[in-house]
Structure formats: structure tokens, C-alpha cells
Amino acid sequence: MKYSSSLRAGLAVFVLALGCSGAHAGRVCTAAKPSAELIGRSLNLAQRTANSLEKAYAEGGTRVVLLARAGQDLTRYHQTWSHVAWAYRLPEGGWQLVHKLNECGTDRSMLMRQGLGDFFLDDLWRYEAAWHTVPHAWQDELWNVLQDKARVAALHEPLYSMVSYAWGTRYQQSNQWAIETLALAAEPGVLTRQQAQGWLRLRDYRPDTLQIRALTRLGGRATTAKVAFDDHPNAQRFSDRIETVTADSMLAWLERLAPGGLRRVGS
DSSP: OOOOHHHHHHHHHHHHHTTTOOEESSSOOOOOOOOHHHHHHHHHHHHHHHHHHHHHHHHHOOOEEEEEEEOSOOGGGTOSOOEEEEEEEOTTSSEEEEEEEEETTSSBEEEEEEEHHHHHOSOOSEEEEEEEEOOHHHHHHHHHHHHOHHHHTTTOOOBOOTTOOTTOSSOOOHHHHHHHHHHHHHOTTOOSHHHHHHHHHHTTOOOEEEEOOHHHHHHHHHHOTTOOOTTSOHHHHTTTEEEEOOHHHHHHHHHHHSTTOEEEEEO
């Protein structure tokens, strides 16, 4: 398969960054170099996703979508997707992504812009993707926000926990930043994370509740700085119920708002 110039450029950046990049999203940090097979499968998926997005743009003018990948096996928690990014079409053509990543081995995070090639070159658990359109009324303003360095970071909380409480503000995980930023774009009155979460409640967003037992929680907190549970209400935490923003719950919410907008892409 021939790859677009943007995907080839993304591959070059990724290879140069091997061994020095410390940005990850909800997976174990690793310095393992990708095999030729992995690179091929990743770029194949990126190209198929680009084709799918371009078709949606040509047919209906779609220029912002929520894009999900399967970076790790979450089947024990009944989850299909692990991480999301906002993908938006550039004025000159092609697609760029903005998403939140954890600084490996720390409790800090950053916002990063990448191409599709970079996004899927991440040692995926499953070489599939899913994306969902944004309701038409919010699409233009979200597109504007995603290109504005100040506005896209307005609700970013650098203190990171992979399982941050969906309705809390002490920490913020990657999917949580994405959905709160959508609230910022959709509602002009949203200026804080608390306001964004209030707007999401009014729009019937429903986070997932994961069953995570105490020993798992204690082990996770002791071995990595990016997992914390102390922001969850005691009644839920002590009954093994961890309410957090998941990629699956975001896609399900968008499907309720805009039925028929979900697409899946295989490798």
C-alpha cells in the first residue's frame, strides 16, 4: 500500500523520537522499538482512517471527529477503546489530531498535536479504530478551538491520573480533557472545569463505572504515579466502583446525540 506524504512524515518523526519520547496515554511505558510488521500495520490503519475521514468530509463536510484507538486490553473492564483524540481537517487539507498524553513515569500530562501516522504508531493492542462525528451545531466552534493554542489548553489540568473521577477537578485524564474541551466549545458560558462538567450533566453524558478491587487499586497506586483514587467519593471507592471518563462512554454519548455517526476502521 502507498502511504500519503503526511503519514510518511509522521513515521519519520516517530522513528527519530524512539527512546526519547516520554508521552503515553494509559499504557505501560516501554522503550521497545517497533518491528517492521508493527510499523506496517500501524500505517495501514492510519491510511484507512484517513480515507474514511476524507470520504466523510467529501460527502457531508465533516471536519471534526472524536477518534478512538485500542492501545491496551481493557476487556476485563468491559471496554473496547482506551484513548481518544480530536481529529480535525486542516484548511489546506489533511487531518491533524490534538490529545492529552501522560508524561511517562510521572503524574503530569501535556497536550500534543500529531498526525494520524503518529497516533497509531503506539504498540496497539488491536489494530482497529473508531470515530464519531460531532453534532453539527458544535462542529465549527470546536474546529476553531482545536486550532487555537490558548483555548485548546484552557481546561487542561496537568496533574494526571489514569482513572480520575469523572466529576472531580483534582486530576484529569486524557479522555476527560477531550470531553470537557467539547463543552468549552459548545457553550460560550463555560470557563471552568466545574462549569464544563455541569454542562455535560445537563446534556446527559454518563461516565462508565469500572469495578476495580482494592488490591488492584493499591497495587496501581504503589507502582506508578499516574494512577490515583483519592479524588473519588469514599462511598464509591470503598465499594470498588470507579466512575471515570472512558472512550467507550464518550462514543456512546455522541451516538445518542447524533445517531448513525459512528464508524469503525479495521487494519
